[in-house]
Amino acid sequence: MPEVPRYAMYSGCVLDQFSWQMQRSGLLTATARLVAQGETVGTTTSAGTPAALDLKRFGHFNGAITRNGTALGNVVSAEITYANNLDRIETIRSDGRIDGADPSIAALTGRIEVRFADQTLVTQAINGEACEMEFAYVLPSGESFTFTVHAVYLPRPRIEISGPQGVQATFDWQAARDSVVGRMCTASLVNDVETY
DSSP states (O other): TTTOEEEEEEEEEEEEEEEEEOSSSBBEEEEEEOOSSSEEEESOSHHHHHHHOOOOOBGGEEEEETTTEEEOOOOOEEEEEEEEOEEOOOHHHHHHHSSEEOOOOEEEEEOOOOOOOSSSSHHHHHHTOOOEEEEEEEEEEEEEEEEEEEEEEEEOOOOBSSSSTTEEEEEEEEEOOTTTTSEEEEEEEEOOOOOO
């Protein structure tokens, strides 16, 4: 934060949670929550002069959601959250740092709000079956980001008639490890950046 100025360097960083929302308009913005072991504050920057990246952002207009390979229609909004559920080891130390942050059972959850137009999702929820959902963004220039959740379980929703505008249903879904694929999700980013 050079305007203050405050130059803090954080060491031992691990990702605790990563989340984003899908909606009809605007630019895609994700939130990453980190846990760091220590902080060192200097009088000048320790990072030198970072090179500027040519930022090309995904827009919500470029997003699409599929269920078992078929486009999922009538989706009003969606949320995706991946959490490592870190267990902070907060022991008493003379330097004030934590001993570490151990990952526990990872959780992949989210919410989709749909315009109630068919029984597909409700039937899946009642039967207790899993489906594969894919949240994808593709730019006209060729860059893409695809996040595939291999085994999504839906709860039976409360379908509320709140007014004359139409009926919407909200599904707070949860993912599990798929036994065939051997993992819970797959993220794929395609761009022209060789290394980070």
